[in-house]
Amino acid sequence: MRSVLKRELIINFKNLMIWSLSVGAMGLACILLYQSMEGDMKEMADAFSNMGAFSDAFGMSTLSIATLKGYFATEIGAVHGLGSGMFAAILAISIISKEEEGHSGEFLFSLPLSRTEILAAKALCIAIMLVAFTVICTAFYAIGFMMLDEAIPEEFYTFMMRQLLMNAEIAGICFGLSSLAGKNRIGLGLGMALMFYAYDVMGRVIPDMKDYLFVGPYSFANASEIFIGEDTPVKAIALAVVVLVLGVSYGFWNYNRRDLAS
Amino acid sequence: MKENVIEIRNLTKSYGKSRGVIDVSLSVKAGDIFGFLGPNGAGKSTTIRSMLGFLKINSGDIKILGMDSVRDHERILKEVGYMPSEAWFYDSMKVGDVIKYAADVRGGDYSKEAEKICERLKLDTGKRIKQLSLGNRKKVSIVCAMQHKPKIFIFDEPTSGLDPLIQKKFFELINEYVDEGATCLLSTHVLSEVDKYCRTAAIMREGRLTMLDTPHIDDETFLSFYEDEATTDSLLKEA
Numbered sequence: 001m002r003s004v005l006k007r008e009l010i011i012n013f014k015n016l017m018i019w020s021l022s023v024g025a026m027g028l029a030c031i032l033l034y035q036s037m038e039g040d041m042k043e044m045a046d047a048f049s050n051m052g053a054f055s056d057a058f059g060m061s062t063l064s065i066a067t068l069k070g071y072f073a074t075e076i077g078a079v080h081g082l083g084s085g086m087f088a089a090i091l092a093i094s095i096i097s098k099e100e101e102g103h104s105g106e107f108l109f110s111l112p113l114s115r116t117e118i119l120a121a122k123a124l125c126i127a128i129m130l131v132a133f134t135v136i137c138t139a140f141y142a143i144g145f146m147m148l149d150e151a152i153p154e155e156f157y158t159f160m161m162r163q164l165l166m167n168a169e170i171a172g173i174c175f176g177l178s179s180l181a182g183k184n185r186i187g188l189g190l191g192m193a194l195m196f197y198a199y200d201v202m203g204r205v206i207p208d209m210k211d212y213l214f215v216g217p218y219s220f221a222n223a224s225e226i227f228i229g230e231d232t233p234v235k236a237i238a239l240a241v242v243v244l245v246l247g248v249s250y251g252f253w254n255y256n257r258r259d260l261a262s
Numbered sequence: 263m264k265e266n267v268i269e270i271r272n273l274t275k276s277y278g279k280s281r282g283v284i285d286v287s288l289s290v291k292a293g294d295i296f297g298f299l300g301p302n303g304a305g306k307s308t309t310i311r312s313m314l315g316f317l318k319i320n321s322g323d324i325k326i327l328g329m330d331s332v333r334d335h336e337r338i339l340k341e342v343g344y345m346p347s348e349a350w351f352y353d354s355m356k357v358g359d360v361i362k363y364a365a366d367v368r369g370g371d372y373s374k375e376a377e378k379i380c381e382r383l384k385l386d387t388g389k390r391i392k393q394l395s396l397g398n399r400k401k402v403s404i405v406c407a408m409q410h411k412p413k414i415f416i417f418d419e420p421t422s423g424l425d426p427l428i429q430k431k432f433f434e435l436i437n438e439y440v441d442e443g444a445t446c447l448l449s450t451h452v453l454s455e456v457d458k459y460c461r462t463a464a465i466m467r468e469g470r471l472t473m474l475d476t477p478h479i480d481d482e483t484f485l486s487f488y489e490d491e492a493t494t495d496s497l498l499k500e501a
Contacts, residue, residue, distance in 0.1 A: 102350065112339035
């Protein structure tokens with residue numbers, strides 16, 4: 001199992017670097033831009049906070065983008081949420097199906113390992129990749145705060161942890177889908193990440209949807225809510241854990257019961 | 263009397279409404295080189311893939327080295343060297359890394375044996391998989407199947423894509439391992455291979471298996487399996 005895990009980590013390392021460096025560097029660049037925009041931010045903050053549903057959707061009605069904390073929550077929070085969700089989806093949706101898609105399954109499954117062991121190695125690889133992604137991005141953002149001589153807000157770490165859970169939930173769903181026979185489904189994974197994001201934005205704009213917002217993975221990882229210190233959304237987090245467990249369990253169950261394509 | 267190392271009883275496997283194999287029974291004795299003939303789609307690969315646990319069988323019983331193919335799946339794979347008909351690996355990996363990877367998963371150091379086989383098959387271990395032709399990818403597959411000196415070899419159309427010299431060397435290697443006590447199940451379309459190297463043989467057609475009295479059958483009988491069932495039956499009776 002260790003050999004399979006090692007190979008998965010090596011194969012996915014390039015992807016991790018591309019995504020984490022891109023998202024992290026983009027976030028860092030945005031943080032650094034804050035200094036040059038600081039003077040104009042007050043007027044912009046007033047304008048942005050009075051844009052009705054749009055301001056609500058992006059948290060600009062509750063947080064002022066004239067402060068670095070508010071700017072981070074509304075701008076970098078969105079960039080990180082979208083980027084990390086897409087990375088989690090792409091990584092997990094192909095992790096199992098690529099063996100049949102690339103016809104390497106017959107080689108891998110002729111080695112003396114159970115399907116459960118192989119899947120456990122793959123699931124562990126996803127977990128390591130998501131943690132590494134979060135750590136790299138955290139480092140980038142922390143460097144940004146330090147470069148601007150600003151203290152890192154307490155809520156920053158809560159935000160990154162919730163984002164990690166949100167990524168894990170998306171990855172769990174995609175892991176389950178990856179166990180289905182057939183072609184690689186990167187398009188489906190990406191589409192799902194974007195759909196979850198869009199659902200969250202819509203849920204914050206449309207009042208009737210507010211009660212159902214907790215269903216989406218982005219609901220409990222919303223930067224604006226975390227940075228204004230709203231209560232922990234226990235219901236949404238509990239649901240995320242359940243969905244994560246169900247997605248991963250389905251992946252194992254389905255892959256153990258079905259024929260392998262040649 | 264030698265014991266059966268492969269024993270299949272009443273194996274049936276279907277793919278939804280499509281036929282796979284029907285009520286296949288087969289036994290292979292230790293030290294045998296067993297020829298497994300049949301046209302495309304006859305069910306040879308389905309039988310092999312069922313033996314290795316890639317497919318979930320509908321009914322029947324498969325025992326390899328006395329172990330149950332479902333319950334003792336990993337233990338069986340430790341003792342088996344399998345070469346699929348299509349030799350696919352991870353494109354970005356080097357040949358040497360693929361061979362080492364297979365050895366690592368098996369939990370052993372088979373580098374000396376692997377080196378010996380690579381040398382005999384003239385396989386360059388420094389190249390990446392994506393740079394290899396089909397024949398060279400088949401060579402990688404042969405090394406992965408043989409390096410751990412398994413008790414049973416299962417080869418699915420192993421010589422397609424190999425040049426005649428490498429084919430000869432491949433069979434030399436098989437004979438050497440069989441002389442040391444291994445058993446080989448060879449699925450092939452090539453009658454001359456069965457005639458020359460196999461000691462027993464069976465032929466599959468439309469999901470059903472017929473044991474042959476001898477692996478040395480003539481071309482006409484062999485080709486009849488590629489034709490309609492009535493012709494086959496009459497020719498088999500004559501043979």
